[in-house]
Amino acid sequence: MNPLGWFARQVGASRVGAVDHVGISLTAAWSQAHAWLVVVLVALAIAGAIWFYVRMQPRRGAKASIALAAMRAVLLVLLVLLAAEPALVLKYVSHPRPLVWLLFDGTDSMAIKDDLPEAERKRLAEATGLPADTSPEGVLHWSRIDYVQALFTKESNNLLERLEERFRLKAFRFDRSDGATSLDLATSPTDERVDRRKLAAQLTTAGQVTSLGTALADLAQRHASSNLAGVVVVSDFDQNAGVPAAAAAKQLGVPLYTLGVGPATTVDLTVELQAPLLMKKSERSSLAVTLRQTALDGRSARVRLTAERLADGDEKTAPAVIGERTVTLNAPAAVLDFPYAPSEVGRYLLAAEVEPLEAEVVVDNNRSTRETSVRDDFLRLLFVENEPTWEWRFIKEVFYRDRLVGMRGFRTFLRSADPKVRQTNELFLGTMTPARSEFFANDVIFLGDMPAATLSSRFAEMVKEFVSTFGGGLVILSGPTFGPGQLASTPLADMLPVVVDADARLRDARPFAPRLTSLAAQYDFMQLGANDAENHKAWALLDPLPWYQGVARVHPLATVLLEHPSDTCLDGRTRQPLVAVRRYGRGEVIYLAFDETWRLRRMHGETYYRQFWGQMIHRLGLSHALGSQKRFVIRTDRQQYQAGDTVLATVEAYDENFEPLQADKLTEHKLVGELTLPGKGQPAAPSTENPPSDSPDRHTLALGQLRPGVFEAQVRVFAAGEHRLKVKDPVTRDTVEVEFQVASVSAERRAAVRNAALEEELAASTGGKMYDLTTAQRLPDEIRGVAKSESTIDVVPLWDTWPMFTLVAVLMLAEWLLRKLVNLP
Numbered sequence: 001m002n003p004l005g006w007f008a009r010q011v012g013a014s015r016v017g018a019v020d021h022v023g024i025s026l027t028a029a030w031s032q033a034h035a036w037l038v039v040v041l042v043a044l045a046i047a048g049a050i051w052f053y054v055r056m057q058p059r060r061g062a063k064a065s066i067a068l069a070a071m072r073a074v075l076l077v078l079l080v081l082l083a084a085e086p087a088l089v090l091k092y093v094s095h096p097r098p099l100v101w102l103l104f105d106g107t108d109s110m111a112i113k114d115d116l117p118e119a120e121r122k123r124l125a126e127a128t129g130l131p132a133d134t135s136p137e138g139v140l141h142w143s144r145i146d147y148v149q150a151l152f153t154k155e156s157n158n159l160l161e162r163l164e165e166r167f168r169l170k171a172f173r174f175d176r177s178d179g180a181t182s183l184d185l186a187t188s189p190t191d192e193r194v195d196r197r198k199l200a201a202q203l204t205t206a207g208q209v210t211s212l213g214t215a216l217a218d219l220a221q222r223h224a225s226s227n228l229a230g231v232v233v234v235s236d237f238d239q240n241a242g243v244p245a246a247a248a249a250k251q252l253g254v255p256l257y258t259l260g261v262g263p264a265t266t267v268d269l270t271v272e273l274q275a276p277l278l279m280k281k282s283e284r285s286s287l288a289v290t291l292r293q294t295a296l297d298g299r300s301a302r303v304r305l306t307a308e309r310l311a312d313g314d315e316k317t318a319p320a321v322i323g324e325r326t327v328t329l330n331a332p333a334a335v336l337d338f339p340y341a342p343s344e345v346g347r348y349l350l351a352a353e354v355e356p357l358e359a360e361v362v363v364d365n366n367r368s369t370r371e372t373s374v375r376d377d378f379l380r381l382l383f384v385e386n387e388p389t390w391e392w393r394f395i396k397e398v399f400y401r402d403r404l405v406g407m408r409g410f411r412t413f414l415r416s417a418d419p420k421v422r423q424t425n426e427l428f429l430g431t432m433t434p435a436r437s438e439f440f441a442n443d444v445i446f447l448g449d450m451p452a453a454t455l456s457s458r459f460a461e462m463v464k465e466f467v468s469t470f471g472g473g474l475v476i477l478s479g480p481t482f483g484p485g486q487l488a489s490t491p492l493a494d495m496l497p498v499v500v501d502a503d504a505r506l507r508d509a510r511p512f513a514p515r516l517t518s519l520a521a522q523y524d525f526m527q528l529g530a531n532d533a534e535n536h537k538a539w540a541l542l543d544p545l546p547w548y549q550g551v552a553r554v555h556p557l558a559t560v561l562l563e564h565p566s567d568t569c570l571d572g573r574t575r576q577p578l579v580a581v582r583r584y585g586r587g588e589v590i591y592l593a594f595d596e597t598w599r600l601r602r603m604h605g606e607t608y609y610r611q612f613w614g615q616m617i618h619r620l621g622l623s624h625a626l627g628s629q630k631r632f633v634i635r636t637d638r639q640q641y642q643a644g645d646t647v648l649a650t651v652e653a654y655d656e657n658f659e660p661l662q663a664d665k666l667t668e669h670k671l672v673g674e675l676t677l678p679g680k681g682q683p684a685a686p687s688t689e690n691p692p693s694d695s696p697d698r699h700t701l702a703l704g705q706l707r708p709g710v711f712e713a714q715v716r717v718f719a720a721g722e723h724r725l726k727v728k729d730p731v732t733r734d735t736v737e738v739e740f741q742v743a744s745v746s747a748e749r750r751a752a753v754r755n756a757a758l759e760e761e762l763a764a765s766t767g768g769k770m771y772d773l774t775t776a777q778r779l780p781d782e783i784r785g786v787a788k789s790e791s792t793i794d795v796v797p798l799w800d801t802w803p804m805f806t807l808v809a810v811l812m813l814a815e816w817l818l819r820k821l822v823n824l825p
Helices: 003-010 029-033 035-056 062-083 118-128 144-153 159-166 196-201 212-222 245-252 390-400 419-424 457-468 491-495 518-522 532-542 597-601 607-621 627-631 756-766 776-782 802-821
Strands: 019-026 086-094 099-105 168-174 181-183 228-235 256-260 268-274 278-280 285-294 300-309 320-328 333-340 346-354 367-375 381-385 410-414 444-447 473-477 559-568 575-584 587-592 632-636 640-642 646-653 671-676 698-707 710-716 721-728 735-743 770-772 790-797
Touching (some): 035 062, 099 212, 144 196, 159 196, 159 776, 168 212, 256 756, 268 367, 300 333, 320 333, 346 735, 367 735, 381 390, 390 410, 390 597, 390 607, 457 587, 473 607, 518 559, 587 607, 632 721, 646 671, 646 721, 671 710, 770 776
Parallel strands (some): 099 168, 256 770, 381 410, 473 587
Antiparallel strands (some): 268 285, 285 333, 300 346, 575 587, 646 710, 698 710, 721 735
16 A cells, blocks of 8 residues: 555545645644744754764764664654644545536416417427326316426436436525525435435425526525536526516526526516506696507407595495596507596595406406505795895796695795895795794705805704605705805705815806716606707706806715716716705705706796706605604505515604604503405404404504604505505594505416516526427536536644654654663663
């Protein structure tokens, strides 16, 4: 036997037969940091041994002295090396099979039983080994997951076994929204062979959303092997949640081989309804109904749009027909606009539906509903300005005539106004900081060109609370006199989309043409025209702008919508922002570096000017409860739920002075609500604190205090349809309510076809290929995997092994025996 191999095995290296390289290393910290010290100590050990036997011991012959000195030197050197903790370094080189990951769809859409043509059923039966699904009674037996399980468990020409011959396999299932779940392939941890039936048993369909992108991103984080040949994705690719799958696939950096399940085309018609969440009474709005169809070209569909007022108590109202229209389906998608002007305030359920057409597989997507709230309230705007400016005058005139604001909704604090005018004209406020009940009833605050000395800390703190806590909107208008640098030393500076410079000065060296950024298209108030050409033409009316106020830099959380064409911030790269927006708490802050948007009125009157400011205040003001309604607001964590989900209801409650409501001021130390169920469905499952009431479709809900001003309760829901939760305001004794929908059919059942476009994109963009159940047998031969060398290094300590102990002991014993033989003491 090779001596090195024998020695390596004695010290614990079990795979020495595969060793490619052997080395010795000293692992003690002091020896690695000071290698020279080891050399010095070895030299001293040798020199000391020679000196000892040459100078200190009686001579007993040259040969004996040399032998004794050599043994003592070896022993001392060995002790020095043992102190340096020597280790045997073994490098193994192996050539394992490439790795392939299998990712299976475990969502509810895989349980769909597709009504396929007879020829297609026979092809699937031949490919998977299942009997042909051709029941004469029209009853379908096999779901998509049944076909997948059969494909991976068939006895002859088994796909899983053929993959295992060439690759190491690892399997995952995606059935949740936060990643992928590992599956067991082997019968036991000690058995490395794949158990196909154990894998099939783990292919379930319990997931409620297809979050394929999230699953791929999760696998990308686990991908630590450089020998991953590819990922086989078995799915219908009906992604309806999570991050985009194509972007996540590229993070993996390996080919994706997509195995599509389900028909790529089928007879199906889908209805989608888009409607504003808030509408104004008697004001005309547009409702959009989108029809998406496959394999229905030339067929006619009749669309019916209705509005049902959601009344209180047992009162029922019949749905009112908004409009009916017959459309011929000649394109994959058609958009129909229905005008609607609600005549009464309240909550409405809007529904767009189409009668199922012949041969449709999924009919649950033939109806789409949306809830909307109709109000006769008005937006309350507060404009704080130092002196009258053109912007102040034109904004006042525009909103005075706005039906959503009007004379009741616009108020201003004008610092330069005559005190008598403030007292006699209801348009003007006498102070910037009125009572909290009046201040927090506002919906949008405009802050103009004010000197820092006039901005009290109370005003600044109230504005911060107004935006962050109550979701109000704040618009900063930079004027030429003072500028935004005045806000640098106030609490308002932390709220801005920009970081202001207290020493900045007005920039008016040369006129310029402002430039829209690419992100401006995402904000409706920046879209002034019907198309891009008209929009750019409208913004060109600002050219030339004679001046603007510069800032130090853009806040990291801000979005710049309009910028200077050439001037930059202090970093020398970012263009100076002219219009920027930022979320702050529950509200939003919009910054303008100038107050000359009135230039949009040139040649077009109020058209563009009114559109810009009107859409801006609609965005800022209509995203939350209006006016004093902000004092008592009830919300649910979502608008749409599935049967069996848990609803989290939250009430934000403040007293008449907008101070957080405390539970100890309530009679029962909690708020009490009533949950109304839709009809006679299965009741909600209240907690022990929420016992059911006598009515089968109503339940009492107790909302306990989470923190001052916030009350919460949880309840499980089962009945499909609309639920209403009503809670009484303990201050005004008014009832406030919120509605939410519970769907009996999951999002997985809304599409009947495989998303072949996404499947093809994933394969093409990563260098993979796409397959279906009938072509899957080509997979093992077409996955490009090359066995790569993998190096493994083992470090085996030597200093604490029995061979080293034996060697030291033998040297000591040999030296002692030789000393006795030559008569040395």
